[in-house]
Amino acid sequence: MGNFQTIFDARVGQGKNAGAIFSPLILSFGLLNFLLALPLLFFIGCQGSPQCPINGQRAFKHVEKLVSFGPHPSGSKAIGDVQTYIRNHLIRSGLQVMEKDFLASTPIGSIPMKNIIGILEGKRSQIIMLATHYDTKRFSEFKFVGANDGCSGTGLLLELAAALAAEQKKLDCSLWFVFFDGEEAILQWSSDDSLYGSRHLVKELKEQGILSLVRSVILLDMVGDQDLTICREAYSTKWLQDLIWSVASQMNYQQYFRECSQQVMDDHWPLLQEGISAVDIIDFQYGGSEPPGIYWHTAQDTLDKVSAESLQVVGEVVYKSIFQVQKALFGEMN
Numbered sequence: 198m199g200n201f202q203t204i205f206d207a208r209v210g211q212g213k214n215a216g217a218i219f220s221p222l223i224l225s226f227g228l229l230n231f232l233l234a235l236p237l238l239f240f241i242g243c244q245g246s247p248q249c250p251i252n253g254q255r256a257f258k259h260v261e262k263l264v265s266f267g268p269h270p271s272g273s274k275a276i277g278d279v280q281t282y283i284r285n286h287l288i289r290s291g292l293q294v295m296e297k298d299f300l301a302s303t304p305i306g307s308i309p310m311k312n313i314i315g316i317l318e319g320k321r322s323q324i325i326m327l328a329t330h331y332d333t334k335r336f337s338e339f340k341f342v343g344a345n346d347g348c349s350g351t352g353l354l355l356e357l358a359a360a361l362a363a364e365q366k367k368l369d370c371s372l373w374f375v376f377f378d379g380e381e382a383i384l385q386w387s388s389d390d391s392l393y394g395s396r397h398l399v400k401e402l403k404e405q406g407i408l409s410l411v412r413s414v415i416l417l418d419m420v421g422d423q424d425l426t427i428c429r430e431a432y433s434t435k436w437l438q439d440l441i442w443s444v445a446s447q448m449n450y451q452q453y454f455r456e457c458s459q460q461v462m463d464d465h466w467p468l469l470q471e472g473i474s475a476v477d478i479i480d481f482q483y484g485g486s487e488p489p490g491i492y493w494h495t496a497q498d499t500l501d502k503v504s505a506e507s508l509q510v511v512g513e514v515v516y517k518s519i520f521q522v523q524k525a526l527f528g529e530m531n
């Protein structure tokens with residue numbers, strides 16, 4: 198992602214008090230009430246429960262594997278291994294896979310790139326897109342593996358694809374799991390040197406006359422930071438962002454999904470430009486409390502900064518939000 202500007206608003210502290218509401222309630226519960234409340238606990242976050250559809254440890258294992266392929270900027274040999282890994286996991290999870298190859302014109306010449314799309318068909322042809330980028334930024338001065346920036350979103354999206362494939366019968370609209378190549382600038386971030394994959398997909402779907410089927414986009418980027426702080430990304434569509442923040446709040450995850458605000462240029466931008474509702478879920482305070490954070494685009498973006506717990510939190514919120522977005526777009530399923 199590129200240029201940013203941060204405005205922390207006055208509501209940052211609000212979420213911290215929310216936990217206090219629960220204490221007197223829990224104290225007054227007898228055993229029976231507690232047992233009756235168990236399904237409710239699922240919605241407050243289900244970490245560790247066998248019924249939990251999302252497994253942060255499994256997502257973390259994907260991140261570990263993706264990091265083990267080494268730096269994988271667009272056009273590199275290593276990115277081929279990452280593409281094979283993504284494709285194989287999607288097929289194993291029961292998704293249809295589309296691979297979209299294209300030649301990107303960059304400041305250092307043409308680079309072959311590939312968007313990968315895993316598809317779960319629902320009852321309707323309209324599409325909710327879940328997206329991330331899987332390329333890592335190209336650096337010659339140091340080894341950049343992008344454990345958080347590139348690998349965390351990819352690992353979590355692979356886990357979400359498997360979890361939602363198991364619930365395909367509940368899908369009203371179709372889900373596309375989109376893995377973008379070429380999010381990172383090849384040299385220096387600009388409107389021409391960045392977002393190659395998302396710009397290309399928008400162009401392609403527009404040419405095919407099917408872009409209007411895409412009704413909402415949820416983008417994941419840098420979601421594995423063990424010190425998870427997700428501000429509201431300010432370009433994102435308000436209703437969609439409100440819906441997700443409200444789900445997070447119901448799950449008692451306000452300490453992670455915060456009320457601070459920042460603008461981040463990312464793969465949701467080309468879709469927003471076409472009038473499509475899109476939200477970027479991004480922790481852009483990677484190390485410390487100032488954006489972009491001291492680990493961002495440095496040799497320090499390594500596996501030890503990423504946690505299964507953070508992937509679990511974001512995964513649960515996104516999983517539950519999908520069904521809420523469906524409801525907001527099309528009403529209750531019949």
Ligand SMILES: [Zn+2]
Nearest residue numbers: 198334346381
């Ligand atoms: Zn980056």
